[in-house]
Amino acid sequence: MEKIGIKAKDGATIPAIACNFNNISMKGVVIVCYGFGEHSGMYLELADILGNAGYACILYDQRGHGAPPDGHAKWFGIINSYRDFLDDVASVTYEAVRMAPNVPVALYGHSMGGNIVINALLRDASRYSCAILEAPWLGLHKSPGRMMIAMAGLLGRISPGITLVNKLVVSDLSSDPVRAERYTTDPLYHNIISFRMFTGISGGCRNALANAARLPVPAFLAYASGDRIVCNQSILHFAADAGDMADVREYESCHAIHNDVKREDYFRDMIAFLDAHCTV
Numbered sequence: 092m093e094k095i096g097i098k099a100k101d102g103a104t105i106p107a108i109a110c111n112f113n114n115i116s117m118k119g120v121v122i123v124c125y126g127f128g129e130h131s132g133m134y135l136e137l138a139d140i141l142g143n144a145g146y147a148c149i150l151y152d153q154r155g156h157g158a159p160p161d162g163h164a165k166w167f168g169i170i171n172s173y174r175d176f177l178d179d180v181a182s183v184t185y186e187a188v189r190m191a192p193n194v195p196v197a198l199y200g201h202s203m204g205g206n207i208v209i210n211a212l213l214r215d216a217s218r219y220s221c222a223i224l225e226a227p228w229l230g231l232h233k234s235p236g237r238m239m240i241a242m243a244g245l246l247g248r249i250s251p252g253i254t255l256v257n258k259l260v261v262s263d264l265s266s267d268p269v270r271a272e273r274y275t276t277d278p279l280y281h282n283i284i285s286f287r288m289f290t291g292i293s294g295g296c297r298n299a300l301a302n303a304a305r306l307p308v309p310a311f312l313a314y315a316s317g318d319r320i321v322c323n324q325s326i327l328h329f330a331a332d333a334g335d336m337a338d339v340r341e342y343e344s345c346h347a348i349h350n351d352v353k354r355e356d357y358f359r360d361m362i363a364f365l366d367a368h369c370t371v
Contacts, residue, residue, distance in 0.1 A: 092108060092109070092135075092138070093108070093109045093110075093112075094106070094107070094108055094109075095107050095108070095109050095186075097151065097182055097183055097186045098182065099178065099179055100175075100178040100179075100181070100182055101175065101178070103160075104160075105151050105152065105179055105182060105183060106151065106152045106158065107149050107150060107151035107152070107183065107186075108131050108132070108135075108138070108149070108150040108151075109147070109148075109149055109190065110135075110138040110139075110141070110142060110147060110148050110149070110150065111138065111142035111147040111148060112147045112190055112191060114142070114145065114147060116145060117145060117146070117147050117194050118144070118145040118146055118194065118195075118365070118366070118369055119145075119146050119147070119194050119195040119196065119197055119220065119365065119369035120146065120147045120148065120149065120187045120190075120191050120194060120195070120196050120197070121141055121146050121147070121148040121196075121197045121199050121223070121365070122148070122149050122151070122180070122183055122184060122187055122196065122197070122198050122199065123137065123138075123148055123149065123150045123199045123204070124153065124180065124198065124199065124200040124203075124208050125150075125153070125156075125201055125202075125203075126201045126203050126204055126228075126347070127202060127203040127228070127284065127292075128156070128168075128259070128280055128281050128282050128283075129156065129201075129280060130152055130156055130157040130277075130280065131150035131151055131152050131157060132279070133280070134150045135150070136349075137349060138150060140358050140362070141362075144362045144366075146197075146365065146369075147190075147191060147194075148199075149183055149186070149187055151179070151183050153176060153179065153207075154169075154170045154171075154175050154179065155167060155168045155169045155170050155285070155288060156279075156281075157279060158279060165252055165254075167254075167281040168254050168281065168283035168284040168288055169252055169254065169287075169288065170251060170285065170287060170288045170291065171251055171287075172287075172291065173288075173291025173292065173294060173295060176207045176210075176291075177207065177210055177211050180198070180207065180208070180211040181211070181215065184196060184218050188218060194369075195220035195221075195368075195369040196218050196219055196220060197219060197220055197223065197365060197368070197369055198211065198212065198222045199222070199223040199225070200222070200223070200224055200225070200227060201225040201226065201227075201347070201349065202225070202226055202227065202228045202320070202321060202347075203228050203292060204227075205224040205225060205226065205227025205228060205229075206227055206228045206229065206292055206295045206299060207295065208222055208224060208227075209222075209224065209227060209229075209295075209299040209306070209329075210295045210298055210299060212306065212307055212308060213298065213299070213305060213306075213307070216307035216308050219308050220308065220368055221308050221309045221310065221311070221364070221365065221368035221369065222308055222309075222310040222311070223310070223311045223313075223361055223364070223365070224310050224311065224312045224313065225348055225349060225357075226313065226314055226315050226318055226320075226321055226326070226346050226347070226348060227299075227312075227326060227329075228292060228321050229296050229299055229300060229321065229322065229325040229326055229328075229329055230296055230300075230321065230322030230324070230325030230326075231320070231321060231322055232318060232319050232320055232321060232322055232323075234322075240290075240293065242286075246286040248287075250287075251285060251287045252285065253285060253286050253287075254283050254284060254285045254286070255283070255284060256282055257282045257283075257284055258282075259282050259320065260319075261274040261275055262345070263318075263320055263345055263346055264320070264345055264346050264347045265345050265346075265347050265350045265351045266317070266344070266345050266351055266352055267350070267351055267352050270350050270351070296325070299329060300325065300328060300329055303328075303329045303330075303331075303332035303333045304332045304334070306333040306336045306337065307336075308336070309336055309337075309338065309364075309368050310333065310336060310337050311338050311340070311364040311365075312326065312329075312330050312333075312337045312338060312339045313339075313340045313341075313342060313357060313360075313361070314326045314327070314339070314340075314341055314342070315342055315343075315344040315346055315351070316342065316343050316344065317344060317345050318344075318345065318346045319345070319346070320346040321346065338364060340357075340360055342357055344357070
């Protein structure tokens with residue numbers, strides 16, 4: 092495991108953790124895009140599981156997430172543009188290919204990260220063999236309503252720094268009480284979202300659903316039967332339009348399948364999918 096800095100398109104430094112790159116029989120590299128409010132350090136267990144299965148991975152911190160850079164008094168939940176999310180995926184991918192030039196690359200996206208991964212693939216999928224989409228944010232379980240969405244769009248255009256605190260309940264993330272408690276005690280986990288970020292992600296939802304039939308690489312699409320955060324109906328709509336490109340699996344779980352009581356089943360299926368599709 093090595094902490095690295097990756098240069099972004101706009102000149103910023105993307106903090107990242109490179110894991111398992113010393114494996115001489117590496118099967119592929121998995122780039123992990125986590126969910127809203129999270130940070131790269133929360134996915135070290137996933138990195139270990141991938142490493143044991145023969146995969147290197149890069150865990151990187153997304154805009155408005157992770158440790159605030161020096162000089163940023165307000166950081167959590169704030170972005171300049173949704174495009175920065177997609178540009179950062181491309182920058183991290185460039186670094187992954189530089190570090191391991193002769194192996195397949197897969198994208199992994201959970202929740203908000205799933206939204207970003209789908210839109211990154213629709214933009215340019217030339218370097219990717221497949222994708223893992225875990226409970227992607229393609230709609231919310233409880234819609235905020237048209238008036239709130241319109242207000243978010245207006246306030247987001249006025250300033251990137253106007254934020255609100257969401258009402259997410261950690262027991263909706265995981266039914267494992269020990270793991271659910273970790274969200275509340277992690278100093279870098281947050282529940283702050285700017286209106287600009289929300290509007291950008293909402294636009295990403297619309298684009299993903301409108302273009303699901305164009306999904307360019309095979310995707311392992313996992314959703315949680317007990318999800319009270321994202322909209323499963325939207326996920327299934329996406330899957331139907333994606334057709335054979337989506338390998339759809341349902342798990343008896345809360346939203347964070349990788350962090351819930353059925354996670355071993357999920358990890359087994361995910362690794363099997365990677366093994367089948369990460370080929371040179």
